[in-house]
Amino acid sequence: MATTSHRALRLLSLLGSRATWRLRDLADRLAVSERTVRRDLDTLRELGYPMVTVRGPDGGYRLGSGHTLPPLLFDHDQALAVAIALQTAPSSVFGLQDDTARALVTVQQAMPDTLRAAMESLRLTRLRNYWEFPAPSIDPAALTTVGTAVRLRHVLVAEVLRPDGTRAAPGEPDFTAAHRLEPHHLVVWAGRWYLIGHDLDERRWRVDRVDRLHPRPTGRRFTPRELPGGDIAHFVMSSHDRGDTPAAWQRTGSARLALPAHVAARWAPGGSVVEHLDAGHSRLTLGAWSWAGIAGILATFDTDLTEVQPPALVRACRQLADRYAGVGEPGSARPG
Structure with a gap:
């Protein structure tokens, strides 16, 4: 039963992805017989999904008008949660951009007009950042x-x-x-x-x-x-007054990076603040559990650092450099 249900959902997704499917093509995509596809189409009809048979040499099957689909039983807050989850999921799991985009469209098509409008209100632009962290609480x-x-x-x-x-x-x-x-x-x-x-x-x-x-x-x-x-x-x-403050950490420091702001921002840890200085430089303010932790994160940017603050962070950077300088090649004797 679980296999049948999964296959029916895949069939529904395929039918929603383009106008018309030939029976043979659906069978090939699902790796089942044409008879099994017909049976799954009947199952979807019984569930209330309009399966339309298209006659003629270019015929096949297509999904009927979206407004006749059974509405999903989401209230306003659930619709809001679905919209946010589908649009922010690619930030934590790579390779989901296309799948989540299609899922969002599919869910919207099956929703009543009022909830569809609520979800469309949250169409957003994502600026990719590889160090994600929990978002601040928003009403x-x-x-x-x-x-x-x-x-x-x-x-x-x-x-x-x-x-x-x-x-x-x-x-x-x-x-x-x-x-x-x-x-x-x-x-x-x-x-x-x-x-x-x-x-x-x-x-x-x-x-x-x-x-x-x-x-x-x-x-x-x-x-x-x-x-x-x-x-x-x-x-x-490049907007300096957007209201950012670094996330609360045991230690907070900053440095001027020889990188443009859009590059630094792409790799900056969540909760940090990136300031645009000029075309080739930016200032990064970030926190960690220790000064060595901040120094280690700064090292990952593989660029020149200046204007490092506070002095405790400068000392941590030098200590980290000394520690790395003592790392020998494999098989070499460790320094005493």
Whole structure:
């Protein structure tokens, strides 16, 4: 029974991947007889999936209109979880980009219109980072509000929150007034969610951490603008005021790298902060359980380091260099 169920799901996936399949081709892909395929098609019909027979020399079978599929029993929060999971899964398991993209489309086709809209609100751009870490806590309602505004091109009113999630009161040194934003792109990088938007009050583009925003919808549409430079990844990496702070570690240090920001950001550990300095240099701020741990991570970038801070990190880098200098060739005597 498990084999039959698995084969039926594969058959359903194949039928959803292109307009029409010949019976012989389906049998070849599933490695079964044509009779077995017909039986599986009947099984799918009994479950409520519309299997359409196409007559003629180029005929075969195809999946009927998506709106007749049985709706998946997901509530709003479950739909949100599915959208996030399918879009962020490739960051932790390599080789899933195509599979998760197809799965997302398949799930959306089977959903009622209201839940499909909720999932489409969270279409995001991923900037690849090879050291992933758990994302900061984000209010699902805020994420939905931002995603919907990006999709519908609606202006947002957003208040900027402190790192601890509180809002500064008027008169406090770090108080900032709410911003009217045109939200253009929702981006996830290194476990953080960012909103690229145009600030209508300050008349400039900005990048904000979604977990640092308290957004409110306005329902007022805006006309999309051209992002300066047109490169979403470069714009995020080169924005110094996007609200990043290093993750909490026992030790935190920084160094100037002879690498452009987009290269450093691609390999930077999760929870670190990459700053764009110029076309060939960036500053990396990161943490670890020890100074030696930070020194070891910096060594993986295989580039010149300057402006290393604090002094304890400088000493750890030198100690690491001395330790490596003492490593002999295989079979050679170890230094005394």
